[in-house]
Amino acid sequence: MDRVKDKVCVVTGGARGIGESIVSKLSAEGAKAVIAIDMNRENLNEVEKKYRNVEGYVVNVTKREEIEKFVGEIKEKYGRIDILVNNAGITRDALIQKMTEEDWDMVIDVNLKGVFNMTQAIAPVMMENNYGSIVSIASIVGEVGNIGQTNYAATKGGVIAMTKTWAKEFPRKGANVRVNAVAPGFILTPMTEKMPEKVLNSIVEKVTLKRMGKPEEIANAVLFLASDEASYITGHTLSVNGGTIL
Ligand SMILES: NC(=O)c1ccc[n+]([C@@H]2O[C@H](COP(=O)([O-])OP(=O)(O)OC[C@H]3O[C@@H](n4cnc5c(N)ncnc54)[C@H](O)[C@@H]3O)[C@@H](O)[C@H]2O)c1
Numbered sequence: 483m484d485r486v487k488d489k490v491c492v493v494t495g496g497a498r499g500i501g502e503s504i505v506s507k508l509s510a511e512g513a514k515a516v517i518a519i520d521m522n523r524e525n526l527n528e529v530e531k532k533y534r535n536v537e538g539y540v541v542n543v544t545k546r547e548e549i550e551k552f553v554g555e556i557k558e559k560y561g562r563i564d565i566l567v568n569n570a571g572i573t574r575d576a577l578i579q580k581m582t583e584e585d586w587d588m589v590i591d592v593n594l595k596g597v598f599n600m601t602q603a604i605a606p607v608m609m610e611n612n613y614g615s616i617v618s619i620a621s622i623v624g625e626v627g628n629i630g631q632t633n634y635a636a637t638k639g640g641v642i643a644m645t646k647t648w649a650k651e652f653p654r655k656g657a658n659v660r661v662n663a664v665a666p667g668f669i670l671t672p673m674t675e676k677m678p679e680k681v682l683n684s685i686v687e688k689v690t691l692k693r694m695g696k697p698e699e700i701a702n703a704v705l706f707l708a709s710d711e712a713s714y715i716t717g718h719t720l721s722v723n724g725g726t727i728l
Pocket residue numbers: 494495496497498499500501519520521522525541542543544569570571572592596619620621622665666667668669670671672673674
């Protein structure tokens with residue numbers, strides 16, 4: 483299928499987990515280029531080898547100078563960026579009493595400011611070309627909260643609020659730039675594999691479909707929102723959680 487035929491796509495945190503799955507879908511759906519950015523060069527090399535038209539760049543979403551240089555290079559090479567997927571994210575969990583300032587700052591820096599940094603750098607390129615679709619990965623935790631995740635919940639709730647704000651801001655002068663989010667439930671990736679089995683089992687009990695999600699189930703939702711199939715959808719957060727909140 484060719485749902486993103488000839489599009490130039492950027493996926494942050496594209497070297498593993500949900501990000502890798504998004505990269506593989508965009509590649510399979512006819513993208514001209516899928517640019518995976520991550521901090522892990524070895525994983526990026528693997529992703530470049532596995533999928534067609536994929537290029538890996540080592541860029542840290544918290545470093546504004548690195549992002550500026552990266553966006554300049556991509557603009558020079560392709561002249562445009564059609565799709566941005568803000569996927570890079572981290573967790574540093576602790577109850578509020580035990581959460582250090584460093585835990586708070588790190589998660590805010592990557593999950594919230596990272597999304598701000600990337601969008602601020604790339605949205606003008608989209609507006610110049612009068613075309614763009616941005617999808618950011620939020621979380622069920624940003625919708626309903628979670629014990630031990632004050633920092634993470636704040637960032638994911640923030641991503642949902644920024645999505646609505648940018649959906650209003652970017653088309654003000656008529657540019658066809660849409661902004662949406664996907665809020666995954668609990669998905670089996672290296673991020674969640676490190677959680678204790680007891681915790682994982684208690685999560686599954688709360689899921690209507692009685693299982694964790696798969697990265698490709700998130701990638702399918704991202705692909706839909708990123709593509710022109712969702713041409714009249716903007717400012718929306720699509721929950722993909724197996725019916726965990728009903
Ligand atoms: N796995 C889940 O259950 C789940 C649920 C809801 C939301 N999410 C969100 O989905 C996204 C992907 O999660 P995942 O489970 O695939 O995580 P993951 O840890 O498996 O992968 C995240 C990737 O992001 C990269 N990354 C981290 N910090 C970065 C930075 N500063 N700059 C560039 N790249 C960076 C990592 O190197 C890694 O390759 C995250 O935003 C996460 O919060 C995950």
